[in-house]
Structure formats: C-alpha cells, structure tokens
Amino acid sequence: GQSLEQPSEVTAVEGAIVQINCTYQTSGFYGLSWYQQHDGGAPTFLSYNALDGLEETGRFSSFLSRSDSYGYLLLQELQMKDSASYFCAVKTNAGKSTFGDGTTLTVKP
C-alpha cells in the first residue's frame, strides 16, 4: 500500500516563504502531485513531479527526491488568499492516487 506524511498545520505571515514537506512510502511510485483546497471548495491541481528536482510555477515550486521518498511544496510571497489546505498525492504505475491527510496553512497579516 501507500502511506504519506505531511505536517497537519503550518502558520506564516504575509510575504514570507513557507515549505510544506511530504514523505511517502509506496511501491510502484510514478509521481508526486500537490493540490490546494480552500474551505468548502474542491481540490485544485498545483504541481506535479515525476523526476528529481524542482518545478517552478509562479510563486509555487515543488521538489522531489525519489531516492529519499521526499518532496516539498514551496510557497513564496505568501498572500492571505493562500490560506488553505495543501495535499500531497502519490501516483503509482497502476494509475492509483493516494492523498496525504493535508496541511492547513494559515497566513497571518
């Protein structure tokens, strides 16, 4: 099976940088994704890594180390609207996705 670990809560101030870590255990690892979910809303896709290294998309970046079974989401220039839950999700070769429990990010003024 698969298991993922990410912090349950993170707090930061506007304009700061925050990193949300994700470690995983899985067989047939294919890639790691990140999703954002605001209260009452649906998850929305942020980023995907299949290979080691950093992927940058605007203020958000995601990193993967396959050898360490580890990844992180980096959010820069934090804004109040970034307050949300962030999920890492592992995809296997069979196409199955497993989501972590989510990290609640609170951005304070």
Next chain:
Amino acid sequence: DAGVIQSPRHEVTEMGQEVTLRCKPISGHNSLFWYRQTMMRGLELLIYFNNNVPIDDSGMPEDRFSAKMPNASFSTLKIQPSEPRDSAVYFCASSPRGLAGGETQYFGPGTRLLVL
C-alpha cells in the same frame, strides 16, 4: 470548458434510502476518479476508471457502494442502502492522461451528502 459537473450538489436523505451521485467528466478526458472526503478519514480514493473500465475499486468501502461508467461522458456512484456514516463530500475528478501519464486531476465541485 464547463469543467467536471456533479449532481446533485447537496443531498439529504434518510438511512436506508438509495443515493445516486452523478458525474460528467471533462470532454476528452479518459480517466475518472471518485473520492470521498471526511474530517476523520481525509480524502479517500474509492474507485477509478480508465477508458470507461473500472481499474481499481479497492477503496470502495463495502458492497453497499457501486459505481458505473456506461460511456465516456457519464458516471454514477450509488449507495444502497445508505447509512449515517456515509455522510461526506463525494468528489468526482477526471484526468486527460492514461494510467501512467502525467498527473493533473480536475475535480468537480463535490456532492455534500447527509444521511440522517
């Protein structure tokens, strides 16, 4: 593009009743996923289809749950009989890539189910 469409958006029913949730994926997407989200259990994958074929239903909690995808533009998730512990938000998501392709799932708005 209308995105993934789910209906109903809200459903309140009584224990023992049959519940049918519906999903229309984004046109051209060939993978479809059903998830359930609760505070206690987080976001759980129930079942997913590729090219209308169920690939993995190991997340379906029990025989009371069933899912079908009769064609590329429609899927249903049925609970019969429903129980209070089935109360959750049910999301449908679709993806434009095949089983081992890139990972971008587009989620629908969800169906908020309350079983009394």
